[in-house]
Amino acid sequence: MYLTDYEKSLLNGDQGPAKARAMDLLQRYGEALGAERLVETANVAGAFNASTPSIAPIAAKGFHRVYSELNLDSDDTVDIPHMAVPTCQLITGIDNDNWKLQGVDPELARMQRESEKFLGKRGVNLMATCTPYQVGNVPVLGEHCAWMESSAVIYCNSVLGARTNVEGKESTGAAALTGRIPYWGYHLPENRFGSHLIELDIEVDDMADWGVLGYFIGGEVEENIPVLNGISHQPNLVKLKHFGAAAASSGGVEMYHIPGVTPEARSVAEAFGPKRAVRTIRYGARERLATYERLQNATDRKVDFIMLGCPHASIEQMALIAHMLEGKRIHADVALWVHTPRAIRQIAERSGYCEIIEAAGGVVMSDTCPAISRRMPPGVRVIATDSAKQAHYLPAITKVQGWFGTVSDCINAAVTGEWQGVAG
Amino acid sequence: MSTLTLTGRKVVGGKAAGEAMVTSQTISGWGGINESTGTVIELQHELRDQSFAGKILVFPGAKGSSGWSAYFHMTRINGVAPAAMIFTRMTTKIALGAVVTRVPAMTDCDQDPLTVIETGDWVEIDADAGTITVTKRKG
Structure with missing residues (x-):
């Protein structure tokens, strides 16, 4: 794979060991793909923070170690400098406010907050959502990006006309420190x-x-x-x-x-x-x-968990859910969680939507979702969701039964405790 | 015992030998494997509950979440990675996944590996030379 003089200088360590490791990973990855060269990017969306039990043993060795291992595939622990280009954190495992409701161990919640301090200092914008395009990261037509998160990638390529492949933890980690990603796949106009x-x-x-x-x-x-x-x-x-x-x-x-x-x-x-x-x-x-x-992976009509907001809900969805729940009470045997980006949550609070949802007995979650966190209220057997993605993944990952339907079907099930959705 | 040789393109260099585990189905990383045991967990997958640890994994490629590479990366850290990967469909997920799993990997073979290699065959892969030698378990 062809490297420019600047890229070669990074590989040789002229700007420190972390960028050398990043360029080494990009070179191995680009050659594996059969890419001819790299392309400049100034828009990276990845998964950097430490939020799961499996990362805890690595985090015990420090956050430089976490980034070195999981975001650069480096055996050595290298000092992580400031990100070279605008970079954001996608969805994560823990809601920084509602972690107790998620059943998260306090030590793990602390680990995520500490890792976010480390990342923020280095220029990672902690959007903490699967929908960065809802909270200010809106790439323009033709912009080369390096994004993870399949639902964000398809939005980026199709609706915005920006260009990204489905990247991973390591390639976004390397792109953030170098501003480069392999010129392959959806970066090439003829493949679009x-x-x-x-x-x-x-x-x-x-x-x-x-x-x-x-x-x-x-x-x-x-x-x-x-x-x-x-x-x-x-x-x-x-x-x-x-x-x-x-x-x-x-x-x-x-x-x-x-x-x-x-x-x-x-x-x-x-x-x-x-x-x-x-x-x-x-x-x-x-x-x-x-x-x-x-999309129906359930037989039992008695539901105990309603999951809304996958991908993370927009402010219009928050308004609609609040409107539907106004003056109602969620059934005693049912939990309802709505997931929205933290930035949108603030608008929803200011608009009174969170108060209405909470008064009905619902919970407004940010930063995470049950499929990513693998966390739900205790004892859940049957879920209902308005998201085809969540209906696809949650029963497979967590072995619950899952109903899929409209937001109105879901709100109705939340209030009555019973799934009554029909194909319509 | 009969042997056959395939030639193809190096994805990740190196040599490995082991028993083949062959599937005609793509594999999910996040949500599809247990990274502590190297086991396929996807509900309807034909390899469900089987471990690929130490095996030569022969499969069409990756599917699903962008967490693919991170999950195969963890199988290496946990010592349950496959010994090598041979696949037919190149994507960013499988390329990055093979790179960070750091096992020999090949694609673009001159014969369809999913057909000519069967589970249990003994496979020697030299990715730098671009060759795969298969010793058939049967015959």
């Missing part, structure tokens, strides 16, 4: 054209419908690039956030085009560019129903 045409035969409007559509498409196209034709309603951030997260969960989709909506395709022809659709897939009532049923 559509491959599969999706013809919509039915209306897709509410958020749950967009989630079902995403889950269907991911299963059909796996890691390819779908192009949606025939949308009935203009989607917004919330709907595309759910659509992308679902497609990335069921199939590993990292980019899609909706001609007229997403910025790299004004038309179907532009979405495919010089390529042609390898397959046309129709989405009608039958496909919708089959996908909806595939």
Whole structure:
């Protein structure tokens, strides 16, 4: 792989051992990919902080050790300098305020806060959300990024037209210290054209419908690039956030085009560019129903946990949930957690939404989610969620039963204690 | 015993030998494996409850969360990593994962490794030379 003189100087240690380790990892990674060179990036979103029991033994050796091992793949412990480019922390394992409710050991909660001090001092912006694009990290068309988090990557590529592959802990750690990432995959314009045409035969409007559509498409196209034709309603951030997260969960989709909506395709022809659709897939009532049923991993209608806010809820979603819960009381046998970025939580508090949700018996969580933390209220057997992604992962990870439906179905289940959702 | 040789492209250099564990299904890192035991945990996976520790893992590649590399990285730290990886579909997840697992890894083979290699075959991989030698368990 070709390295510029500057990159070679980093590799030779001219700017210290941490950057040398970072460049060594990027070189090994780039050569593994078969990349011809690196590309400059000034937008990194990764996972840096120490928040899980498995990291505790490494954290006991200090946070330089944690970064060296887990973010640079370095056997030596190197002193970690300030990040070279703007860098943010994605979702983490512990809510810094609600850790007791999560059942987190106080020592572990302290470890996360200490690691965040270490990172903040070095220029890591602690956004602590899976949706950095909701709280100020909004890359522009064509911007080269190095992001983790599959639901953020698909949003970044598709809705924003910025360019990133699904990066990992080590590659984002190296990118943050060098401002470089392999020029491969979605960084190259020729790899961003559509491959599969999706013809919509039915209306897709509410958020749950967009989630079902995403889950269907991911299963059909796996890691390819779908192009949606025939949308009935203009989607917004919330709907595309759910659509992308679902497609990335069921199939590993990292980019899609909706001609007229997403910025790299004004038309179907532009979405495919010089390529042609390898397959046309129709989405009608039958496909919708089959996908909806595939998302139900439960038989017991008595629910005990409602999980909202995956990917992290927007302020509009917070307002809607508060509106639906106003004057109601969540069933005594049910817990309801809503997850939203900490920055949005502040607006929700100021707007009175948190107070309404809490008065009904719900909890507003930030920084984390049950799939990432693997933590839920004690004794949960049956969950309900408005997120296709969470419905996909939580039953597999935590062995609970899971219902999927609209936010209204979920609020109704929270209040009655019983799942009554139907395909609609 | 019959042997056959595949040639392919080095992803991570080095030599290893061991018993093959072959799956036609992609593997998830985060949410798909137990990093303490090197065991596949995904509910519907054909390798569920089997450990790849010390085996030559032959599979299509990675799927799922961006935590893939971090979880295979932990299998190395915990001493339960596979001995080598042979895969067919290149992605950033598998490339970075193979690099940080630091085991010999190859792709772009001249024959389909998922077909010609079977679980239990003895496999010797020399990733720098780009060769895989397979001694069939049967025949």
